[in-house]
Amino acid sequence: MSVIEVQRLTKDYGSGRGVFDVSFSVEEGEVFGFLGPNGAGKSTTIRHLMGFSKPQSGNTRIFGKDTFENYCDILGKVGYIPGEIALPTGLTGWEFIRMMQNLQKCRNDERLEYLLNLFELNPEGETKRMSLGVKRKLAVVTAFMNDPQVLILDEPTSGLDPVMQEVFVEFIEQEKERGKTILLSSHIFGEVDATCDKIAIIKDGKIVSDFVANDLKHASEKKYKIGFADSSVYEKFLRTFEHAQILDIIEKNPSNYAVTIATDDKYISEVINSLSKYPLKDFTHIKETLEDYFMQYYKEDKDYGGALH
Numbered sequence: 004m005s006v007i008e009v010q011r012l013t014k015d016y017g018s019g020r021g022v023f024d025v026s027f028s029v030e031e032g033e034v035f036g037f038l039g040p041n042g043a044g045k046s047t048t049i050r051h052l053m054g055f056s057k058p059q060s061g062n063t064r065i066f067g068k069d070t071f072e073n074y075c076d077i078l079g080k081v082g083y084i085p086g087e088i089a090l091p092t093g094l095t096g097w098e099f100i101r102m103m104q105n106l107q108k109c110r111n112d113e114r115l116e117y118l119l120n121l122f123e124l125n126p127e128g129e130t131k132r133m134s135l136g137v138k139r140k141l142a143v144v145t146a147f148m149n150d151p152q153v154l155i156l157d158e159p160t161s162g163l164d165p166v167m168q169e170v171f172v173e174f175i176e177q178e179k180e181r182g183k184t185i186l187l188s189s190h191i192f193g194e195v196d197a198t199c200d201k202i203a204i205i206k207d208g209k210i211v212s213d214f215v216a217n218d219l220k221h222a223s224e225k226k227y228k229i230g231f232a233d234s235s236v237y238e239k240f241l242r243t244f245e246h247a248q249i250l251d252i253i254e255k256n257p258s259n260y261a262v263t264i265a266t267d268d269k270y271i272s273e274v275i276n277s278l279s280k281y282p283l284k285d286f287t288h289i290k291e292t293l294e295d296y297f298m299q300y301y302k303e304d305k306d307y308g309g310a311l312h
């Protein structure tokens with residue numbers, strides 16, 4: 004049985020908004036990355052998973068229990084960081100922490116102390132006067148303070164400064180080592196790439212890709228950039244390999260006498276053997292990042308810069 008299950012979840016808000024037939028599962032001890040730009044449907048999926056909303060169709064389960072029907076039970080067992088933090092007003096940070104401990108029916112002061120130090124959070128003072136960054140830290144600390152086995156984190160690093168984002172990513176790696184089951188939503192490639200075992204990409208409310216992170220890292224098809232000594236060598240290579248079985252020419256750069264090829268690992272000896280007959284200037288492996296892969300689904304997004312907007 005999977006720890007987290009979303010089965011054919013649909014919530015149609017009209018005009019193409021919402022989530023449609025979303026399914027995925029997270030096994031015990033796995034870190035699952037839920038990646039997509041703003042408005043893709045991450046928070047909608049996660050709110051249903053937390054049992055806050057009733058699905059139009061499909062269902063969501065944690066530990067095999069329907070989350071909408073077992074909402075209180077789930078709150079006590081799952082650490083949750085909401086996408087938008089709305090803290091109750093009229094409370095100090097400490098009062099909020101005590102309130103959450105009561106709700107979670109658990110108190111682990113040693114763990115709390117550790118987290119306050121790690122995230123450099125001083126919970127004195129009223130929540131309404133806290134900056135966004137401090138509010139986010141309070142949400143992080145309260146989600147983790149009772150050491151839950153399952154964590155559902157909706158864009159947990161948004162609002163944190165870059166140093167704290169790094170602290171957070173390292174902390175997630177430690178939590179993974181400790182066997183936690185984690186769902187992490189994000190629009191930032193780097194943090195998902197650094198932490199997740201499995202990744203699903205959501206776009207316009209639908210899952211467009213779902214894969215094991217290592218499969219992508221160890222994909223047998225690889226890309227190489229080859230620079231030739233001069234134009235005659237470059238032209239000769241093109242003529243010879245235009246329709247070759249062992250490699251595909253995916254980009255030509257005549258002004259630099261360079262090409263980018265894709266080839267499968269099983270052909271690499273043959274490719275290198277053939278290339279040894281050509282005078283080369285350089286030969287470079289092009290690393291396919293998660294970001295490159297992700298962009299295949301987002302080609303129409305013009306102005307991204309390491310993150311999707």
Ligand SMILES: Nc1ncnc2c1ncn2[C@@H]1O[C@H](COP(=O)(O)OP(=O)(O)O)[C@@H](O)[C@H]1O
Pocket residue numbers: 016020021039040041042043044045046047048086
């Ligand atoms: N309560 C709601 N009523 C109407 N539309 C909503 C509601 N919640 C979300 N949406 C819409 O559903 C889509 C997905 O939103 P959301 O799940 O918040 O995306 P994400 O978390 O990936 O940024 C958006 O187009 C959003 O405007």
Ligand SMILES: [Mg+2]
Pocket residue numbers: 042045046047086157158
């Ligand atoms: Mg969101």
